[in-house]
Amino acid sequence: MLIRCHRQELAAALASAGMPDAGLVFVASDQPGGWAGVGEELAEAFRLTKEAAALPAPVVYVVSNDDLLGRRGPEQAMVACGLLSAARTAALELAKARVPVNTLAIESGTDPTVLAGWTRALLEPDAPTGELVRLGTGHLGKALP
Amino acid sequence: MRGAAIVTGAAGGIGKAICRRLGEDGFHVVAVDLVAELDSVVADLEADGLAATPVVADLISVDGRALVADSVAGTGLPLTALINNAGITRDARLVNLSEDDFAAVIEVNLAAPYELSRMLVPTMAAGSIVNISSRSYLGSFGQFNYAMSKGGLVGLTRALALQAAPAVRVNAVAPGLIATEMSMAIPEEQLSKMIGSIPLGRMGDPSEVADLVGFLCSEKSSYLTGEVIVIGGGRSLAQ
Numbered sequence: 001m002l003i004r005c006h007r008q009e010l011a012a013a014l015a016s017a018g019m020p021d022a023g024l025v026f027v028a029s030d031q032p033g034g035w036a037g038v039g040e041e042l043a044e045a046f047r048l049t050k051e052a053a054a055l056p057a058p059v060v061y062v063v064s065n066d067d068l069l070g071r072r073g074p075e076q077a078m079v080a081c082g083l084l085s086a087a088r089t090a091a092l093e094l095a096k097a098r099v100p101v102n103t104l105a106i107e108s109g110t111d112p113t114v115l116a117g118w119t120r121a122l123l124e125p126d127a128p129t130g131e132l133v134r135l136g137t138g139h140l141g142k143a144l145p
Numbered sequence: 146m147r148g149a150a151i152v153t154g155a156a157g158g159i160g161k162a163i164c165r166r167l168g169e170d171g172f173h174v175v176a177v178d179l180v181a182e183l184d185s186v187v188a189d190l191e192a193d194g195l196a197a198t199p200v201v202a203d204l205i206s207v208d209g210r211a212l213v214a215d216s217v218a219g220t221g222l223p224l225t226a227l228i229n230n231a232g233i234t235r236d237a238r239l240v241n242l243s244e245d246d247f248a249a250v251i252e253v254n255l256a257a258p259y260e261l262s263r264m265l266v267p268t269m270a271a272g273s274i275v276n277i278s279s280r281s282y283l284g285s286f287g288q289f290n291y292a293m294s295k296g297g298l299v300g301l302t303r304a305l306a307l308q309a310a311p312a313v314r315v316n317a318v319a320p321g322l323i324a325t326e327m328s329m330a331i332p333e334e335q336l337s338k339m340i341g342s343i344p345l346g347r348m349g350d351p352s353e354v355a356d357l358v359g360f361l362c363s364e365k366s367s368y369l370t371g372e373v374i375v376i377g378g379g380r381s382l383a384q
Contacts, residue, residue: 016355035260038259038297046289046290050239053240054240068303069303070300070301070302070305071307073304074262074263074305075298076300077301078297078300081296081297081303082294082296083293085281085283085293085296087284087291087294088283088291089286089288091284093238093286093289111212130284143303
């Protein structure tokens with residue numbers, strides 16, 4: 001299992017959650033900076049997802065609910081929404097192999113252990129695929145990404 | 146004149162139609178593309194009495210974007226519409242997709258509109274931005290790079306809509322299968338199958354996308370911002 005996460009508290013919870021042996025968890029950076037950072041973030045997601053697809057192994061992208069709605073600025077929004085579309089596409093390509101690819105959206109106050117539990121569930125062979133699971137309540141009554 | 150309207154990717158099928166729509170709606174069209182065919186696009190518009198300026202520019206470069214800004218200034222009109230339409234495809238299944246093809250699509254389809262918008266939004270006192278995304282942002286087999294870029298463009302649309310309000314409205318249009326040179330190059334059998342999965346039973350015409358863009362640049366859409374409008378003949382619903 002490869003966990004790409006720059007946030008220490010989330011990385012620790014994900015690492016101790018008993019994940020499957022193979023797979024990718026990609027937690028989007030909170031502050032990609034300008035275009036250079038956005039491009040690097042998307043390129044790293046591409047490289048790691050391509051490696052997972054070659055196995056094939058399940059993938060979960062973790063993004064922010066706020067970023068899916070563009071609330072924290074264009075850079076974060078491009079990464080979050082780009083990853084969501086990429087996950088839907090990878091899910092289509094891995095559907096025949098029955099390998100799930102999903103996106104998990106969190107809020108600033110999401111409990112890391114709750115995030116880890118949902119991540120583990122979305123990596124299971126019988127997990128749904130191509131789905132967006134949004135934790136918390138901030139998305140209620142707002143746009144569907 | 147309703148101001149200047151920048152249309153990127155102006156020499157392509159959808160771009161040409163958008164230039165004509167906005168020209169007929171009273172904008173001075175600043176038509177931007179990389180290719181020499183741009184001159185004939187502008188000549189056609191001018192032959193019909195529409196105001197247009199051709200700009201051959203590479204939007205990935207700082208110089209190219211500066212040239213576009215200078216061309217708008219040359220019209221003597223305020224910039225009131227920006228249509229980020231330029232886009233490319235480099236399709237392959239994810240496991241076969243090269244780093245170069247990934248990067249090329251992300252640069253043209255996402256970096257260029259981001260940088261162009263970042264440069265121009267502060268100069269807009271009012272108006273509308275329309276980002277031409279794609280129905281592929283919902284997921285599209287063999288288009289990991291393209292779908293990611295078009296999804297990113299949806300994110301850019303939402304964030305800019307919040308940042309630029311209330312002066313400037315920002316929306317995205319997500320076309321499905323449209324009768325352009327690109328789609329006419331699809332093998333006939335495959336094209337028939339694709340059309341068969343569209344409830345309206347046909348490809349869209351570039352003018353239909355252009356009409357939607359014209360609407361989004363008009364006062365008729367004055368309460369719309371931050372939205373993504375899929376124009377795909379119902380394809381997103383059918384199996």
